[in-house]
Amino acid sequence: MVILPSLLMNLMKRWFDLLSRKINFYLLEYALKYILRDKYKNFFIFTIMTLLVTLLASTLLLSNLLKLEYNKFIDTYPDIIVMQQKAGKDVTVNEKIVDDLLNINGVSMAVGRIYGEYKFEKAESIFHLVGIDEFEESQNKFIEGLKKQNSLDKDSMLVSKDVATLLKKNYYENYFNFIKSDGTFKKVFIAKSFPTKDSLQNSQLILMPKETLREIFGFQVEEVSDIALKVTNKEEIAFIATKIESEFINAKVIVQEDIRHFYEHIYNYRSGFFLVIFIISFFTFFIIIYDKMSGLNSTQKKEIGVLKALGWRVEDVLNARLYEGIIISISAYFFGIFLAYIYVFTLKAPLLKEIFLNNYNLIYDYKMEFYIDYNVLAILFFLSVPIYIIATIVPSWRVATLDADEVMR
């Protein structure tokens, strides 16, 4: 047992010895000095590469984080939502049709839901109000969990911690006065606040009894926002949706997949904005690459000729350029990634987050959990480092393979 660690240590020591013999540190030093000789140009390249990596990494990290969040959020949606339209406009649904919907083969549950957005003008923020009934099952596991843990009296509500904090800031510590549809106030007491586990959607959530919410929204008895259906066999969702549309006049049927597409559409639209920035950044980067690929100046060519005349092999010249490329591109890559992580996870992506989340009010402190996205790291690495290294080596290789005499002349 004692032999194994010492054997491992020995092996590691030998490996490091071998590695240090393989790396020519004098060549590395020469490469570093070569970079410093053209320090302004190389610093410019380093800055552009770092900015490019930071911008791309920040956007990809944030967008992947939000995609994950959207998917989590969409998964809480019912299989089918039935809404009502009049003259192409969404209106409330009469809860009486629940029994008819339950008669359709394959529908295992149908529940009338009351929910909606409420704008709190003073704080310029939006609350997501959801009505609950202790005798009805919700397909949203988070809401169902809260319902089981808490029983609500009439005129009381459960609010997320973020909402509670916001209300407190606006001097509503124990209650909130909702403005009803007829302009009068409805006082609702805060029964409890709940943590949202960094969920973007739930951070705006307020739960209250259905009848209280009905009063705030000015709904009549049996009037609901929509009806949520649960389908036993998920393969039948599309078929059932079509059937409802044909049987119920003016019904607007939405399946979970439609919602996913809707969010992806909004998300892609915003990504398009960044696509423009990416293109501009890549354009700048490729101008640099083109400049490097287009060849060396006469001093650089002459230097290669002199080095060859002094006994440098082609591989020595190329190794020096390889080190040069590695020093600039790897350091720009890691520095860019480091800045992106600081920007997204420490500074919480100011500006960028506002563009991606503009339908969520940003007074909510959405805490982005730190994670390492290996795909993003790999994509950015292969988009930047090898391209730059190749662009550094190729022109030198062209010159180094010529006769030193020809180069010096």
Place this chain on the structure above:
Amino acid sequence: MIELKNISKLYENNVIALQEIDLQFKEGELIILKGVSGSGKSTILSLISGILKPTEGEVIVDGKKISKLVDHFSANYRRKNIGFIFQRYNLIPDLTVEENILLPLIPENLSKKQLQNYLESALSSLGIRDKRESRVKNLSGGEQQRVAIARANVNNPKIILADEPTANLDAKLSLEFIEIIREMKKENRTIIIATHDPLFFDLEFSDRVVEIEDGRVVLCS
């Protein structure tokens, strides 16, 4: 022993640099290659160093056919056997004296101690030891010349090739250079100097003067 056997060199633009040259240089000899600009002197140096390959003929150094070596081995041969002093020194201006001198040894990946030993030996008697940390671009012409000599000498080469070494020096510095060459000759190195500077033509310690004209040997004294 350096042998040039029936050497001809035609450049890509069809310029004839050398025609049917036969020359032999013995170990420890100091040879002056004399001739006007464009006569082919520099081409002979490039052929001996393996930088150029002849169009016809062979270059043999100590029995090895240098002209047949592929680039990789020709570089190794040059690094181990040749010290080159260029007309315009060909130093890297932004590097220090020390860094310039050690350039030929970088591919060897030697230990720091070995490098220091080589450096000390190359710097000795050249009077630039106090300038070793200075950037070459801040040195005078004479000092730059000494750095170029030290660089040519750092790998203890058997053969020193100098191409118009005094072309950019005044008379005083040219004489100093000749003194350095005299010291080098005492170390039994083969020294070949391509020049049109008359200072070299009557050197009492030179072994031979070879005159080149239009790519041919016209005089070998």
